[in-house]
Amino acid sequence: MNFATIRPMDWQVLQVVHRLGPLPQHKLADHLGRQRSTVNGATQRLMASGWLQKVGQSGQGRGRPAILLAVNRAIGCFAGIDIAADELHLALVAADGHPMGRATVVLGEDRTLDMVLEQIDLALRGLLSQIDLGLKNILGLWAGINGAVDRLGNVVTCASLGWHNEPLGKLLTEKYETNVLVQGAATAMNAAAESLMGAGRDASSLAYYRAGQGISARFVQQGRPLAGATQRAGELGHVVVEPGGRKCPCGNRGCLESVASGPGIVAGVKELDRNDIPKRVLKAIDEKLPTQEIVHACFDHYKEIDTKPFSTLLYRKMNFIALGAAMVVAAYDPEVLVLGGYLFENNHALRDGVHRRLREMVLDWDLRNLKVVEGEVITQDRAVGGAAEVCQRFWANPRGVVAHD
Ligand SMILES: [Zn+2]
Known part of the structure; x- marks a missing residue:
């Protein structure tokens, strides 16, 4: 991940735009209960660093039409990788949670961790290049596997791939230098989804x-x-x-x-x-x-x-x-x-x-x-669901992006 860090105040502005946008600048100040000049400074910095962009103008009312601001979808994206027994499913969602693309890769005979990581890398680069992004634009990455995973993202066991004690989370974090979430037991996720919303x-x-x-x-x-x-x-x-x-x-x-x-x-x-x-x-x-x-x-x-x-x-x-x-x-x-x-x-x-x-x-x-x-709840959409989950987590807790005071 290669993003200029954001000041905490600027992050508050960005979050409001993410939640309510596109918004005119003066509404932003009202929502935050801050001086317009303070908010203007923040929006200028966020536009300069690429997090915010102008997207047209508001209403017809009297006076000058206001410029609308929105989160810049092209700043980065979240990746979801579902590692199934014989296939990889990949999905990207934009910084604002909008689906950006997906791919399926059939795994070869060699399903060792190294080989699977290599195939993930190839597929991920391909998918990113389709939307003119690169690996450094990944804001967060989710990997799902049908097996037991510990708190640190180690795959304790995955019978269908023959994996035991494989440091999947650590290797993905080192390789992509981003926030990585590894979740196991697809069935558990499906059961949770069905009981919650299905x-x-x-x-x-x-x-x-x-x-x-x-x-x-x-x-x-x-x-x-x-x-x-x-x-x-x-x-x-x-x-x-x-x-x-x-x-x-x-x-x-x-x-x-x-x-x-x-x-x-x-x-x-x-x-x-x-x-x-x-x-x-x-x-x-x-x-x-x-x-x-x-x-x-x-x-x-x-x-x-x-x-x-x-x-x-x-x-x-x-x-x-x-x-x-x-x-x-x-x-x-x-x-x-x-x-x-x-x-x-x-x-x-x-x-x-x-x-x-x-x-x-x-x-x-x-x-x-x-x-x-x-x-x-459709099971093939786990990669999208996983990418959406890291996206939600990012907006709730943007580790590594917001500078500490
Ligand atoms: Zn068996």
């Missing part, structure tokens, strides 16, 4: 069951998330459901996640005789489409009453996914069960199938009055 906003308890690249759950009661003793509550993806089954990146065999996540389903389909795989699914596999699209093609061709190998395989996978959901319901007894993650998104066949199987798997189904719903 499908569970009117419920006293919510369980979020996520099935996509991985499988996990989180529970929120009366607005409080249940984290567990080591932040792992709800990590049921690595419970072994098929002993001796498919190898999992965590080192075990037959974990729920290795069997029934998106990659687990695609791996199972690939093992079938090619003649048993529907043509459109084969095409998706041969063209190396993203896992998510292959899975959706699979469930488009799924028929529950069909006994052919393809539908039988998907039925087995669906049962494992339902089993995970049933364990969540039995363990947490929630008012609302949110089915999230790409396996459920736009996939009626799987959602309906899991719903039906749940009725058979869960004790006292009819007495529970459990609502099973689809997630409302």
Whole structure:
């Protein structure tokens, strides 16, 4: 980060413009309860350093039209990087929180921290150059990962990438010299979002069951998330459901996640005789489409009453996914069960199938009055959400930008 520091008084001016702008200068003085001359001095400094800019003129009333001031969107931006199991999602939002661009990068076979950092750097530079900014313009950076992260931004464990005790936060801070926030457990973020503003906003308890690249759950009661003793509550993806089954990146065999996540389903389909795989699914596999699209093609061709190998395989996978959901319901007894993650998104066949199987798997189904719903807060937007979060934090506490008295 390479910004001229701002005086505390100037920062107050900037914050008001950020909150209420665009504003004419005299209104600024009124809002702050300060002399116009003091505020004029501040706005001049902020314009000179590039934080404020003129954006047209106000109203038609009598007298001279006043120049309107706004935060200069081009001064810098906030970056959000969602590190998924096989993809990176990047998003930029401007200094004023306006979305500026996004990109997705497919990770190669090598998913070591060094290699992932290299790909982040390449993608970030590309994205920034599209809006004529550089690395020094990054005001804050958010990185999200599906794993356990400690307070200092170290990735304690991320099974899908095979990371253990990796200093992600420290390396990002050193490299980009900006404020970095690393958050783990995507499912926890999704559960929080759903209980706050999504499908569970009117419920006293919510369980979020996520099935996509991985499988996990989180529970929120009366607005409080249940984290567990080591932040792992709800990590049921690595419970072994098929002993001796498919190898999992965590080192075990037959974990729920290795069997029934998106990659687990695609791996199972690939093992079938090619003649048993529907043509459109084969095409998706041969063209190396993203896992998510292959899975959706699979469930488009799924028929529950069909006994052919393809539908039988998907039925087995669906049962494992339902089993995970049933364990969540039995363990947490929630008012609302949110089915999230790409396996459920736009996939009626799987959602309906899991719903039906749940009725058979869960004790006292009819007495529970459990609502099973689809997630409302879109999971692919985590990179944007993360960038927006560091943006909000910046305006509340602009570490490193405002000079201390
Ligand atoms: Zn595992």
